[in-house]
Amino acid sequence: MLIRRPSDILPSEITPREVYFNRRQWMAGAAGLALAATLPRGLEAAPLSAAKSPFSTDEKLTSREDVTSYNNFYEFGTGKDDPVAKAKSLKTLPWTVKIDGMVGKPAEFAIEDLIKSSALEERIYRMRCVEGWSMVIPWVGFPLADIIKRVEPLGSAKYVAFETAYRPEEMPGMDSLFPVLEWPYVEGLRLDEAMNPLTILSVGLYGETLPNQNGAPIRLVVPWKYGFKGIKSITRISFVDKQPATAWNKQAPSEYGFYANVNPSVDHPRWSQATERRIGEGGLFVKRRPTLMFNGYAEQVASLYTGMDLRKLY
Amino acid sequence: MAGRASAPGAAKGFALPQVPKILVYIVGFIPAVWLFYAGITDQLGADPMRYLEQALGLWALRFLIATLAITPLRQLFNLNLLRYRRAIGLLAFYYAALHLITYLVLDQGLDMAAIVADIVKRPYITIGMATFVILVPLAVTSNNAAIRRMGGQAWARLHRLVYVAAVGAVLHFILVVKSWPTEPLVYAAIVAVLLGYRLVRSQVKKGSPRRRPA
Numbered sequence: 043m044l045i046r047r048p049s050d051i052l053p054s055e056i057t058p059r060e061v062y063f064n065r066r067q068w069m070a071g072a073a074g075l076a077l078a079a080t081l082p083r084g085l086e087a088a089p090l091s092a093a094k095s096p097f098s099t100d101e102k103l104t105s106r107e108d109v110t111s112y113n114n115f116y117e118f119g120t121g122k123d124d125p126v127a128k129a130k131s132l133k134t135l136p137w138t139v140k141i142d143g144m145v146g147k148p149a150e151f152a153i154e155d156l157i158k159s160s161a162l163e164e165r166i167y168r169m170r171c172v173e174g175w176s177m178v179i180p181w182v183g184f185p186l187a188d189i190i191k192r193v194e195p196l197g198s199a200k201y202v203a204f205e206t207a208y209r210p211e212e213m214p215g216m217d218s219l220f221p222v223l224e225w226p227y228v229e230g231l232r233l234d235e236a237m238n239p240l241t242i243l244s245v246g247l248y249g250e251t252l253p254n255q256n257g258a259p260i261r262l263v264v265p266w267k268y269g270f271k272g273i274k275s276i277t278r279i280s281f282v283d284k285q286p287a288t289a290w291n292k293q294a295p296s297e298y299g300f301y302a303n304v305n306p307s308v309d310h311p312r313w314s315q316a317t318e319r320r321i322g323e324g325g326l327f328v329k330r331r332p333t334l335m336f337n338g339y340a341e342q343v344a345s346l347y348t349g350m351d352l353r354k355l356y
Numbered sequence: 357m358a359g360r361a362s363a364p365g366a367a368k369g370f371a372l373p374q375v376p377k378i379l380v381y382i383v384g385f386i387p388a389v390w391l392f393y394a395g396i397t398d399q400l401g402a403d404p405m406r407y408l409e410q411a412l413g414l415w416a417l418r419f420l421i422a423t424l425a426i427t428p429l430r431q432l433f434n435l436n437l438l439r440y441r442r443a444i445g446l447l448a449f450y451y452a453a454l455h456l457i458t459y460l461v462l463d464q465g466l467d468m469a470a471i472v473a474d475i476v477k478r479p480y481i482t483i484g485m486a487t488f489v490i491l492v493p494l495a496v497t498s499n500n501a502a503i504r505r506m507g508g509q510a511w512a513r514l515h516r517l518v519y520v521a522a523v524g525a526v527l528h529f530i531l532v533v534k535s536w537p538t539e540p541l542v543y544a545a546i547v548a549v550l551l552g553y554r555l556v557r558s559q560v561k562k563g564s565p566r567r568r569p570a
Binding site: 107108111112116120122123172173175218219220221222223290293294297309312313314316317319321322325326327328329330 | 395396398400401402403404405406408462464465467470473474477478479480531532533534535536537538539541542
């Protein structure tokens with residue numbers, strides 16, 4: 043499979059090797075210090091150092107305030123302001139991510155070790171919500187492919203399944219009057235989607251560890267798919283041979299598919315996906331902008347779906 | 357004129373102090389004024405247009421529910437708020453109109469092609485529009501002259517359309533959200549109770565014809 047980089051990036055814009063390696067050592071030390079200082083409460087708001095990435099967009103960032111106060115994280119309630127109000131109760135330390143299934147080296151990573159041992163990058167991505175709004179978010183994370191390579195998937199592994207923490211006592215939205223989703227929240231990717239260099243596990247945004255409402259301590263970011271694919275507060279990653287179940291697909295199969303690629307020509311059954319509102323643009327007088335195929339990442343990912351009927355496999 | 361509830365005409369019902377109806381309008385418009393002010397001054401969060409649009413719709417539904425609550429309150433709890441029903445009903449209409457204008461102008465930017473496509477293709481928009489259309493004749497005839505012109509019975513028959521509007525409004529609300537969040541279901545349950553009450557009462561009355569019609 044050919045992975046193309048955006049053609050407008052000059053070699054000089056890419057971080058030199060020596061800076062890259064130095065940065066990694068420096069970062070490990072800094073993150074270690076910051077983590078030690080915040081240990082009793084969790085990982086929140088510890089500074090992270092990250093290399094720039096050629097995959098970042100230069101569009102205007104959505105403000106930190108908006109990115110961290112307007113969230114869908116139904117474990118804490120269905121209102122956009124529920125997560126910021128209620129996610130404080132989630133304990134993000136200690137935290138382990140278990141990797142199992144069809145892999146040569148199953149593993150269980152403590153989150154602080156995972157952060158320290160990964161080459162962090164800043165990835166400024168567009169995020170398009172299935173509800174018709176979008177943001178531009180400076181994530182900090184590392185390619186999912188990095189961790190996949192470490193655990194050595196078997197030839198039989200075709201998909202990657204993800205699972206969010208199941209903690210009703212820390213997640214007050216889980217016992218709503220009518221269950222909004224089947225818990226725990228689960229998501230999945232085809233192995234080639236998971237290996238695509240755009241796909242990252244994010245551990246931070248705006249240069250700091252993730253706030254709880256954004257999916258602390260570790261979450262998936264797949265910028266060419268609708269935001270709900272970006273499963274938050276991950277505790278388990280499994281390699282499987284069959285397409286895994288996904289939370290929203292179980293809730294409403296006719297509305298939310300496994301692929302959930304951003305696609306302006308395939309509407310949600312109840313609303314159009316042709317346009318979007320960019321959060322923070324224009325306030326009350328926000329102007330809709332056209333939604334782009336694969337959220338503008340067609341150059342890097344369209345080849346993953348050659349020959350597929352994206353109307354049927356939405 | 358604002359009188360006292362202890363006046364002979366208001367013998368039935370709690371001794372509530374009567375307030376001028378204009379006060380109902382003034383208080384009723386406080387949310388709208390605040391919402392527009394907060395929207396202009398960037399106090400409605402990350403997605404102010406959507407917040408304003410949804411809040412106006414929700415207030416329309418709340419006032420609609422309030423008008424439907426007036427009869428049961430009188431019959432069950434002897435609490436007579438009948439003199440405010442017209443004002444509350446008109447407030448429901450005004451909020452529905454503001455909600456619609458927000459959708460047309462701020463949400464869709466008066467893109468007529470997109471609006472028409474929405475009305476034709478999106479059941480929640482179709483239902484929302486139909487609900488507003490139903491409210492128009494009710495608002496237009498919410499005055500004494502219309503009652504005189506139409507005659508009380510025909511007027512009352514027309515105004516039973518408010519039941520259809522209430523069902524339309526909650527359907528519109530449920531169809532716009534993902535999954536089954538509690539809030540729209542609570543509103544749906546309230547409307548179901550208020551309409552169910554009327555249904556049960558009319559059945560009971562049919563069953564015992566000697567009871568005086570209310």
